[in-house]
Each structure stands twice: as structure tokens, then as C-alpha cells.
């Protein structure tokens with residue numbers, strides 16, 4: 001399962017292309033299964049508040065982080081929400097995508113997803 005936050009549609013669009021089970025963070029309140037967290041990056045490289053709150057409650061079920069950002073914000077700010085979450089919760093940062101990213105990155109995400117959930121089964 002992928003739990004995602006999308007404000008302007010990029011993350012949502014990517015999630016649609018991955019073809020993996022996914023749920024918007026607003027709908028994932030009572031999740032009981034392990035998930036990957038896919039977020040965008042907010043101003044000054046920050047973690048969106050909705051994601052911060054969600055992870056405070058549900059981080060024990062989270063198996064990895066995927067982030068979208070925009071390289072134009074500069075190297076230290078690009079996708080920093082993903083770095084912050086991965087460091088704080090000691091989780092793997094699976095991919096950092098520039099806006100909607102590339103098909104190669106989608107493959108990488110799918111591979112990670114399958115490696116985790118084939119193991120769990």
C-alpha cells in the first residue's frame with residue numbers, strides 16, 4: 001500500500017502510473033497495514049503538515065519514503081521533505097523525483113515495493 005499526499009496533482013499522477021495499491025492520506029486514517037509514504041515537498045524544503053501529523057501517528061507501519069520536489073528550489077531544498085522524514089524515522093528514502101520524475105524511477109519504486117511485499121508474504 002502507498003499512502004500519498006498531493007497538493008497540485010504531481011504525486012497523484014505518478015501514483016496512477018505506478019499501478020500499485022494507493023490511498024490518499026486523507027482517506028488513510030485508520031490504516032492497519034504496512035505502507036510506503038509518498039509526499040511532495042513544501043516551502044523551504046519542509047514536510048507538509050498533513051504528512052507530519054500522519055507520520056506521528058502511523059510511522060511504525062511505514063516501510064519507506066518517496067518524495068517529489070522541484071530541483072529549481074536548489075540542491076539543499078530539493079525534495080528535502082523526504083530527507084527529513086527518512087532521517088527522523090530512520091527509514092529508507094526510496095526515490096526523490098523532480099516533479100513527476102521518470103519512468104526509470106517508477107520502475108525503481110515498483111521494484112522496492114515488490115521486494116518488500118514479496119518478502120512479507
Ligand SMILES: Cc1cc2nc3c(=O)[nH]c(=O)nc-3n(C[C@H](O)[C@H](O)[C@H](O)COP(=O)(O)O)c2cc1C
Pocket residue numbers: 005006007008009010011012040041042043044045046068069070071073077078079080098099100
Ligand atoms: C509553495 C510551494 C513550495 C514548494 N517548495 C519546495 C521546496 O522547498 N523544495 C522542493 O523540492 N519542492 C518544492 N515545491 C515543489 C513541489 O514539492 C513539487 O512541485 C511537487 O511535485 C508537488 O507535488 P504535488 O503536485 O503532488 O502537490 C514547492 C511547491 C509549492 C507550490
